[in-house]
Amino acid sequence: MPTSTEPSGGGRPRRQCYKPDRHPMSGYEVPEPILNSPFDEPSEHWHIVEGEMPERRPGRRPAMYFYRDPKAKPETEAGRVVGIAIELTLVNRIREQVKKWRLEGYPGVTRTTLELLHWWRRDGRAQRFFFAQLDAVETIIFLTEARADYRQGIEVPQEEISEDKRNDGFAGFRRYASKMATGSGKTTVMGMLAAWSILNKVNDRSDARFSDVVLIVCPNVTIKNRLRELDPEGGEASLYRLRDLVPAHLMPSLTQGRVLVTNWHVFEPQAIQTGGVGARVNKAGVEVRTKETITISAKTTTARGTRYLTLEDFERQVAAGLLTVLDEEREKDGTLKKVSVESRRYVESDTALVNRILGREVGGKQNILVMNDEAHHAYRIVRAERSEEDDLFGEDEEAEDFFKEATVWVDGLDRIQKLRGINFCLDLSATPYFLGRVGQDTNRPFPWVVSDFGLIDAIESGLVKIPQLAVRDTTGKDIPGYFNIWHWILPQLTPAERGGKKANPKPEAILKYAHHPIAMLGALWEQEREDWVASREDSRPPVFILVCKNTQIAKVLYEWLAKDRAPTGIPPVKLEGFRNNGRQNTIRVDSKVVHESDSGEAKNDEVRWMRFTLDTVGKTAWPADRVGRPIYPDGFKELADKLERPEYPPGRDVRCIVSVGMLTEGWDCNTVTHIIGLRPFMSQLLCEQVVGRGLRRANYEVSPDGKLTEEVAKVFGVPFEVIPFKANPQGQPQPRVKRHHVHAIPAKAQFEITFPRVEGYTQALRNKVTVDWATVPSLVLEPGRIPPEVDMKGLHVNNTGRLSLSGPGRIDDVTLNEFRAKRRMQELVFDLAKTLAREYVAQKQCTIPLHKLFPQLTGIIQLYLDKKVEARPPADKKDLFLAPY
Numbered sequence: 001m002p003t004s005t006e007p008s009g010g011g012r013p014r015r016q017c018y019k020p021d022r023h024p025m026s027g028y029e030v031p032e033p034i035l036n037s038p039f040d041e042p043s044e045h046w047h048i049v050e051g052e053m054p055e056r057r058p059g060r061r062p063a064m065y066f067y068r069d070p071k072a073k074p075e076t077e078a079g080r081v082v083g084i085a086i087e088l089t090l091v092n093r094i095r096e097q098v099k100k101w102r103l104e105g106y107p108g109v110t111r112t113t114l115e116l117l118h119w120w121r122r123d124g125r126a127q128r129f130f131f132a133q134l135d136a137v138e139t140i141i142f143l144t145e146a147r148a149d150y151r152q153g154i155e156v157p158q159e160e161i162s163e164d165k166r167n168d169g170f171a172g173f174r175r176y177a178s179k180m181a182t183g184s185g186k187t188t189v190m191g192m193l194a195a196w197s198i199l200n201k202v203n204d205r206s207d208a209r210f211s212d213v214v215l216i217v218c219p220n221v222t223i224k225n226r227l228r229e230l231d232p233e234g235g236e237a238s239l240y241r242l243r244d245l246v247p248a249h250l251m252p253s254l255t256q257g258r259v260l261v262t263n264w265h266v267f268e269p270q271a272i273q274t275g276g277v278g279a280r281v282n283k284a285g286v287e288v289r290t291k292e293t294i295t296i297s298a299k300t301t302t303a304r305g306t307r308y309l310t311l312e313d314f315e316r317q318v319a320a321g322l323l324t325v326l327d328e329e330r331e332k333d334g335t336l337k338k339v340s341v342e343s344r345r346y347v348e349s350d351t352a353l354v355n356r357i358l359g360r361e362v363g364g365k366q367n368i369l370v371m372n373d374e375a376h377h378a379y380r381i382v383r384a385e386r387s388e389e390d391d392l393f394g395e396d397e398e399a400e401d402f403f404k405e406a407t408v409w410v411d412g413l414d415r416i417q418k419l420r421g422i423n424f425c426l427d428l429s430a431t432p433y434f435l436g437r438v439g440q441d442t443n444r445p446f447p448w449v450v451s452d453f454g455l456i457d458a459i460e461s462g463l464v465k466i467p468q469l470a471v472r473d474t475t476g477k478d479i480p481g482y483f484n485i486w487h488w489i490l491p492q493l494t495p496a497e498r499g500g501k502k503a504n505p506k507p508e509a510i511l512k513y514a515h516h517p518i519a520m521l522g523a524l525w526e527q528e529r530e531d532w533v534a535s536r537e538d539s540r541p542p543v544f545i546l547v548c549k550n551t552q553i554a555k556v557l558y559e560w561l562a563k564d565r566a567p568t569g570i571p572p573v574k575l576e577g578f579r580n581n582g583r584q585n586t587i588r589v590d591s592k593v594v595h596e597s598d599s600g601e602a603k604n605d606e607v608r609w610m611r612f613t614l615d616t617v618g619k620t621a622w623p624a625d626r627v628g629r630p631i632y633p634d635g636f637k638e639l640a641d642k643l644e645r646p647e648y649p650p651g652r653d654v655r656c657i658v659s660v661g662m663l664t665e666g667w668d669c670n671t672v673t674h675i676i677g678l679r680p681f682m683s684q685l686l687c688e689q690v691v692g693r694g695l696r697r698a699n700y701e702v703s704p705d706g707k708l709t710e711e712v713a714k715v716f717g718v719p720f721e722v723i724p725f726k727a728n729p730q731g732q733p734q735p736r737v738k739r740h741h742v743h744a745i746p747a748k749a750q751f752e753i754t755f756p757r758v759e760g761y762t763q764a765l766r767n768k769v770t771v772d773w774a775t776v777p778s779l780v781l782e783p784g785r786i787p788p789e790v791d792m793k794g795l796h797v798n799n800t801g802r803l804s805l806s807g808p809g810r811i812d813d814v815t816l817n818e819f820r821a822k823r824r825m826q827e828l829v830f831d832l833a834k835t836l837a838r839e840y841v842a843q844k845q846c847t848i849p850l851h852k853l854f855p856q857l858t859g860i861i862q863l864y865l866d867k868k869v870e871a872r873p874p875a876d877k878k879d880l881f882l883a884p885y
Contacts, residue, residue, distance in 0.1 A: 033794055033808035034462040037706040039128045041099075041135075045460055046808050048798040054808065061460070063091035063452040065445055066797070085799060088445070091452045094154060098135075098142045101150050108147035110207075112200050117141070119247055120192065127244055130463060132453040133185045136178040137192045139451040140426060143176060144209055157447040159380060165414065173417045177375060177427035177449040181458035182692040186428045190216060190371050191230050191239045193426065195246050197369050198232070198257030211369035211423045212257040213362050215416070217264055217409065218373040222615055222667060225633060227261045227373070258362055264377070264405060266357055267412020269347035286349050289342055291326070296336050311336060350415045357412070358420070366421045370413060375427030376685070378409040379434065379446065430455070430692060431685050455688065455695075456797060460808075462708030464695040466794040467715050468812060473787035474874060481787050482517045485717035486549070486680050489513045504549075507556035508567040514678055515570065515883040516786050516816075517716045518546070521674045522575040523818035524714065528673055529577060529655075538698070540618055542673040544578070544656045547690055547718075549679035551590055551660050557678070558658045562586035570883045571831070574823070578656045586656040589614055605643060609650065612636055616649035617657065618669040670696035677717035687718050691795075714792055714814065767848040769856045771863075778868045781875040781885065788875050789815045820878040828880055829865065833857040 035056070036042040045061035048054045067084045101107065106117055117138070120129055143151065161172040180186050194214045201212040218224050229239040232254045240246045246254055269288075297308040309317070314336075317323045327340040348356070358368075372378045416422060432449055434441045458464045473480040481488035489510060490498060497509035525544045532542060548554040559565040561578040562585065578586045589610065612633065622630035630647070640647050672694035681687050694713040703709055783789070794809035837854045840846045846853075871877045879885060 033459060033466055033796065034707050034710055035808075036461045037702075038130045038132075038461045038463050038708055039706075041131050042457060042461060045457075046796065048796065050798045060095075061457055063088040063095065068443055088449065088452060090154070090156065090447075091449060094139060094142070094450055097146075097150050097154065098139055101142055101146050102138060106141075106146075107150070109141065109145045110200055110203070112203050113141060113145060113196060116192075116196055116199070116246075120245075125244065129188065130185050131461070132180055132458070132463065133189050133192070135453060136180060136189045136428075136451050137196075139178065140176060140193055141196065143450060144424075156450060159446075159448065161380070170414045170418050173370075173413065173422040174424040175427055175446075175448045176424060177429070177432045177446045179432050179445070179449055179452045179454055180428060180430060181453060181455045181464060181695075182430045183464045183696045184453060184458050186373065187227065187230070187239070188243055188245070189428065190227070190373070190426075191243065191245050193371070194230060194257075194259050194369075195240055195250075195254055197423075198259075199246070199250055199253055202253045202256050208367060209423075211367050213358070213365050213367075214257065214259045214369045214371065215358070216259065216261045216371045216373060217267075217378070217413075218261070219377055219405070220263055222611075223373055224261055224263045225615075226668070230259050230261060232257060232259060260358065260362070262357065264409040264412065267353070267415075268408045269353055270356075271345065271347055286347055288345050288347055290345075291340070291342050294323075294339050294341055296338065314339070350419060353412070354416055354419045357416070364420075367423045368416060368420055369423045370416070370425040372409075372425060372427045372429075375429045376431050376433060376435070377405050378413070378427065379406060380410055381406045431688055433685055435685060455795070458695075459795065462710070463697070465697060465711040465713045466809060467691045467695065467713050467720075468792040468794050469715050469718070469720055470790045470814075471793040471811070472791040474783035474789050475787055476784065480790060482520075482716040482790050484681070484719040485514060485517055485676070485678060487719070504552075507553045508569060510553055510678060511556065511560065511567060511570050512884040513786070514676075515573070516788070516879075517676060518573070519575075519819045519882055520788075520790070520814060520816050521676060521714060521716060522573070522578070523816065523822070524814060525655075525674050526575065526577050527818050540620055540671050541577075541653075541655045543617060543654065543669060543671050544674045544676075545672060545693060546656070546658045546676045547679055548658065548660050553678060554588055554590065554658050554660045558586065558588040561656060561658065562588075571881055574881070583653045584613070584650075585653060586658065587613060587651075587654055589657060589659040591660045605639060608635070608639055609643060609645070612639070613650040613654065614657075614667065616651035617654045617667075618651070618671040619649045620652055622649060667693060668696055669693075670698045672696070673713055675713065675715045675718060677715075677719075681719055687720050690718050691715055691720070710809075712794070712812075714812075716790075720795060767852065769848070769853070769860065771860055773867070776864070776868055778870060779885070781869070781871040781877070781879055783872060783875045786879075786884075788879060789813060815874070816876070816879060816882075819881075820876055823878050823881055825865070825877065828878070829858055829861050831881075832861045836861075 033046075035044040035046070042060045043058065045057055045059070046054050047057045064085050064087045067086050106114060109117070120134065120137075143154075143156070156174075156176065159172055159175055161170065178189070180189070194216075197210045197214060198212050200207060201210040204210075216227055216230065218227060228234075229237070229242070232238055232240060232251070235241070235251070235255075240251065240254060241248075269286075292307060294314065295306060295308050296311050296314060298310065299308060300310050300313050301308050314323070318325060323341045323343050325339055325341055328336060329338040331337050358365075413422065413425065427446065427448070432446045434444055434446070455464070459466055470480040470483040473482065475481055490505070492513060493505055493509050497506050499505045522544070525542060528542050532538065532540075546554075546557060548557060556567055560567065560570065560573055561575065562580045564572055564579055566572045580586055587610070615633075622632060624630055632647075637647065675691065675694050677690060681690070691713070694715070697708070697711050699711070700708065790813075792812045792814050796808055833854055836857050837850055840848070840853060841850050865877060865880070869877055869880070871879065
């Protein structure tokens with residue numbers, strides 16, 4: 001009989017979701033996060049006060065930072081610790097004077113400097129500079145050349161140097177720091193200032209304010225290779241011509257200077273080899289004596305600055321004369337527990353080290369201009385107590401690597417200052433903050449910061465993608481679960497799953513709950529990829545990043561995504577775009593690979609190949625020379641031939657990166673659209689570094705209003721501070737059930753169709769599976785426990801330094817709808833029946849053939865789903881595809 005439907009008791013919206021205080025907050029949503037042109041000084045900014053309507057204020061945002069107590073653990077107190085807004089008075093004072101100096105025609109500068117300033121700001125430039133770049137450059141020039149009356153009252157504090165250092169003949173050097181958000185163009189700033197310094201020095205060799213030798217220090221070989229374009233010897237292929245930094249007639253003068261690019265690893269003193277004999281044998285070089293305490297353990301390793309040796313390794317090193325025992329500590333049974341020792345090693349002298357770094361071409365030149373890229377790695381460390389380090393770092397290896405890097409980096413600069421002299425040191429970083437310090441310095445910016453164009457300024461100028469974070473979900477809790485996935489998962493684990501005090505949970509336990517956010521963003525990624533294919537000329541796929549706590553989790557996650565090998569108890573992920581079906585769609589990058597290749601000393605070919613892969617994600621082809629020949633990076637062609645692999649960029653097809661740690665700074669892929677953190681984040685700096693991997697824009701085309709268009713990166717599990725908005729602590733109320741009456745229409749009775757009534761088919765079964773349904777518990781899909789819907793908001797801070805719902809930009813609903821749309825309940829029934837049937841058949845006591853068992857199980861499972869499973873909206877029965885259900 002033909003039928004019609006009509007709603008009973010009223011209809012229901014397309015999707016219902018409990019959203020606390022949604023109606024009042026919707027009035028606070030500001031549709032325009034990008035207020036300013038990237039090429040002009042910001043003329044407006046959003047001023048956000050918690051609980052009030054956002055105010056669009058004229059003028060540039062004052063420079064400030066939000067200080068939080070370093071003892072407050074971000075992962076447990078996110079949103080509860082209010083930041084104290086502290087003005088960067090020095091920066092604001094310098095800003096005011098630089099603007100006045102600029103408007104009055106740059107009084108005091110040399111003729112060369114004035115020509116460059118006019119060249120950079122001239123009308124009709126094909127490649128205009130961002131205001132963030134001009135601001136940083138002009139600030140440094142102002143502090144060096146501006147007339148004294150403009151600089152009156154401006155004193156830039158300098159880094160303190162320890163008494164021990166002074167007694168060894170070292171002296172501090174002048175430092176200026178420019179805070180520039182990721183993606184705002186630090187490389188171009190380095191090129192502009194290198195040209196300014198070299199051209200002025202060539203024009204007047206007696207002017208000690210300038211240097212014709214520029215040493216650029218960076219954290220890894222990725223950045224080092226990219227910064228080679230700063231070498232003036234590159235001529236028309238150098239950044240100076242590609243970005244039009246220098247007029248053509250000044251290029252011959254520029255090549256009279258030297259720009260050296262290196263990574264910090266070269267600052268570590270090397271052992272000396274004489275005729276193939278090591279320094280310890282022939283006593284060549286400078287003897288370095290170090291006193292330390294060694295703990296005897298079952299494993300030889302180093303963690304948190306503590307050295308562990310097995311008894312066998314300890315005795316071997318003592319016998320070889322490498323260690324001199326000063327004191328011993330033994331257990332009651334006489335077993336050796338700890339020893340105080342003095343170790344000796346012979347390394348190159350300071351003079352040899354400096355000569356090796358600067359090279360023969362520089363000769364004995366002095367007064368070096370130093371630029372530190374990613375300079376938050378380079379400052380004098382005051383080692384904190386172990387408990388405080390735990391607050392800043394989540395991993396032993398990360399803490400130890402950080403302290404070693406900072407120490408070697410600054411010690412190397414001290415040696416250059418001692419022997420050659422440093423004119424001044426320019427520090428460039430998006431996060432120039434102290435981490436490894438004690439007392440009130442922790443979480444504070446370097447006192448020598450002189451210019452500030454931070455993340456919020458970059459968002460309001462459209463220079464970076466807007467990172468969207470979870471701000472509200474169906475649980476009704478103050479802090480959404482997917483805001484800090486690690487902190488959301490751990491309390492739900494059993495003690496055995498959690499892994500004890502060190503909190504090294506089993507990977508399967510993490511995936512059991514992480515399946516939901518991964519499926520949610522993974523389905524959005526697939527939709528994004530389809531949209532890119534349909535609407536973009538760009539053939540590159542969007543990139544999805546998962547940052548894991550350790551190698552064990554990363555390995556299981558990689559095999560789950562790339563190889564479709566689901567761990568026991570975890571359903572298949574069913575994200576086809578991530579599977580490695582004949583091509584490398586998903587890669588796994590361990591921190592060991594990053595650390596080895598950062599120094600350019602990869603131990604095997606596969607590590608080197610992985611570095612080339614990582615560095616070419618988002619690149620479809622190699623750059624070409626004038627005749628169209630590809631320009632390969634050093635060593636790539638030989639390695640590709642050796643491994644018999646294609647010569648196109650190996651990261652071309654990569655869509656998903658599973659990493660341990662922060663990937664690598666300087667990684668400039670601009671197609672990252674989704675990020676998930678499955679690890680603890682012990683400081684806001686680490687959060688900003690991870691999110692920074694996804695902030696680079698894919699498109700810089702300017703719209704008719706002179707502004708850049710909005711681009712977004714969605715982020716789960718990386719906990720920037722969030723506003724603790726009020727919500728119902730009991731979770732969401734039960735939504736009204738949608739009901740329909742179905743009935744025949746009498747007027748259309750002549751169209752009735754009848755079918756024979758089939759009672760069913762019978763089949764004789766000797767082994768029948770029965771279920772005692774009275775003992776089978778019900779399963780409730782509770783959105784108050786595992787959120788199927790999340791509201792995401794663009795990062796924008798209020799007056800306390802926390803992410804605010806009342807900031808500019810839309811609130812996006814992120815749901816499992818895209819995931820559910822590609823799945824049918826019949827598929828779930830068959831998947832479950834297949835899994836159960838295989839498990840039963842594998843048991844010795846099972847006597848039912850598989851072809852007899854499977855049909856019975858499908859019926860049982862279907863009945864279970866119909867009668868025993870309740871999905872409370874906005875949850876859906878299709879969520880059973882996901883763990884932990």
